Amino acid sequence: MVARIPLVGLAALFVIATAAATQQVLKVPSQYKTIQAAIDAAKDKDTVLVAPGKYLESKILIANKAITVRSAEGPYRTSIEKSQEGSEVVIGGGRDTVLEGFTIIGYVECSSSPTIRGNIILGTYSAYRYEHPGITIDRGSPLIVGNVISKHTSVNDFFGIPPAAGISCYQGTPEILGNVISFNETYHRGEFCNAYAEGGGIGLSGGGTIAGNVILGNVARTTDDPEYLVAESRGGGIYANGPIKIVNNVVVRNSAEAKWLFSSSGKYAAEGGGIYATGGATIVNNTVCHNSTHVDYGNGSRGGGIFGGTTIGNTIVRDNSAKVGPEIHGSSSVTYCNVKGGWPGTGNFDADAGFVDSPADDFHLQAGSPCCNRGTRSVPGLPPSDFEGDPRVAEGEVDVGADEFFPHLYHLGTPTPWETIRVNSLKLSVTIRDPSVHRVPPRR
Numbered sequence: 001m002v003a004r005i006p007l008v009g010l011a012a013l014f015v016i017a018t019a020a021a022t023q024q025v026l027k028v029p030s031q032y033k034t035i036q037a038a039i040d041a042a043k044d045k046d047t048v049l050v051a052p053g054k055y056l057e058s059k060i061l062i063a064n065k066a067i068t069v070r071s072a073e074g075p076y077r078t079s080i081e082k083s084q085e086g087s088e089v090v091i092g093g094g095r096d097t098v099l100e101g102f103t104i105i106g107y108v109e110c111s112s113s114p115t116i117r118g119n120i121i122l123g124t125y126s127a128y129r130y131e132h133p134g135i136t137i138d139r140g141s142p143l144i145v146g147n148v149i150s151k152h153t154s155v156n157d158f159f160g161i162p163p164a165a166g167i168s169c170y171q172g173t174p175e176i177l178g179n180v181i182s183f184n185e186t187y188h189r190g191e192f193c194n195a196y197a198e199g200g201g202i203g204l205s206g207g208g209t210i211a212g213n214v215i216l217g218n219v220a221r222t223t224d225d226p227e228y229l230v231a232e233s234r235g236g237g238i239y240a241n242g243p244i245k246i247v248n249n250v251v252v253r254n255s256a257e258a259k260w261l262f263s264s265s266g267k268y269a270a271e272g273g274g275i276y277a278t279g280g281a282t283i284v285n286n287t288v289c290h291n292s293t294h295v296d297y298g299n300g301s302r303g304g305g306i307f308g309g310t311t312i313g314n315t316i317v318r319d320n321s322a323k324v325g326p327e328i329h330g331s332s333s334v335t336y337c338n339v340k341g342g343w344p345g346t347g348n349f350d351a352d353a354g355f356v357d358s359p360a361d362d363f364h365l366q367a368g369s370p371c372c373n374r375g376t377r378s379v380p381g382l383p384p385s386d387f388e389g390d391p392r393v394a395e396g397e398v399d400v401g402a403d404e405f406f407p408h409l410y411h412l413g414t415p416t417p418w419e420t421i422r423v424n425s426l427k428l429s430v431t432i433r434d435p436s437v438h439r440v441p442p443r444r
């Protein structure tokens with residue numbers, strides 16, 4: 001008997017077979033000497049797979065191809081670098097255009113909506129810091145996830161505003177998730193009026209989401225010239241202009257700094273050491289500590305932790321500094337927050353946060369921290385998990401801050417099935433569940 005296969009089915013099989021056959025892996029350097037040569041040869045759905053090594057390419061253009069360009073063994077073994085001016089990676093396309101797993105000594109330019117995942121993007125070449133933001137987005141909506149973006153410097157010598165230094169986005173709606181954005185600096189140093197510096201870590205105008213990031217040690221600064229008519233610094237960690245969701249971030253040790261008091265408001269030249277938010281931003285479950293605003297001459301600094309923000313909920317705002325409003329200034333709704341010195345509003349409280357080790361930048365909550373179970377689930381945009389992927393609501397109620405206290409038990413060494421280990425005075429029975437990994441004897 002001859003099997004009858006419907007023609008439609010045959011056509012579908014052919015399409016599937018064709019698609020599988022056309023998805024190529026282009027290997028660098030074994031098949032193509034440079035990353036760019038492999039990209040040029042790649043077609044949609046192909047993967048450019050880059051072996052460990054140092055690739056001396058000054059510019060890489062991925063454009064709008066729906067391809068994945070990734071390293072085989074991760075960013076610690078694979079770098080793109082050329083000179084002290086930095087290597088430039090230009091990426092377009094949609095979410096299926098992917099750049100993954102490189103150390104890039106240089107910067108990324110993005111004008112559409114690709115995926116930028118798991119890279120280390122550095123703004124220094126030996127001791128030299130070149131002047132360019134880490135990632136620049138012009139009207140795009142990329143997914144930027146799990147990268148380290150560090151030591152970038154952006155500068156403007158003339159009128160207007162230099163770009164933000166870590167991630168600079170103009171009129172876009174990016175998703176910026178789970179990155180470490182640290183030690184970036186934007187500053188205006190010219191001798192002209194209208195000098196602004198906005199967004200040491202992230203500057204975002206438009207919309208989008210900033211979630212689960214560690215934003216550490218970034219600076220927005222205007223330098224010293226008394227001829228300025230306007231000289232203002234805003235947003236050492238984050239400058240957000242628009243209905244932007246700022247969720248689950250650890251925003252610490254950032255600063256907005258200015259030299260002189262001249263400013264458009266007549267009084268304040270540095271605002272929002274940790275976060276400057278305008279245009280309807282929502283700030284939920286963040287840890288905002290040890291940020292500052294500072295003006296060398298005069299009292300013109302305010303909002304050391306947070307300036308603005310339509311809604312602030314479930315957030316720790318402590319140990320920040322400014323002349324006016326050291327923790328918060330100009331925010332319209334603050335609820336269920338731990339604010340040093342106290343703050344009016346439902347659910348707010350003032351207590352040492354009980355971090356594990358804040359001098360070492362460990363802002364996890366200890367067991368028994370007063371922030372545990374003191375938040376509310378009724379805030380807009382409550383996420384499903386905390387900044388490290390734990391359930392956002394654990395042990396009864398949501399915690400205040402970026403971390404949800406969720407016990408993690410680590411075993412050092414090789415576990416023995418059914419062994420009993422001690423945590424302080426507690427006895428805990430450890431069950432090894434996967435018999436393919438450990439042979440589990442019958443329960444005694």
Ligand SMILES: [Ca+2]
Nearest residue numbers: 373394397399
């Ligand atoms: Ca909890």
Ligand SMILES: [Ca+2]
Nearest residue numbers: 390403404406
């Ligand atoms: Ca946690």
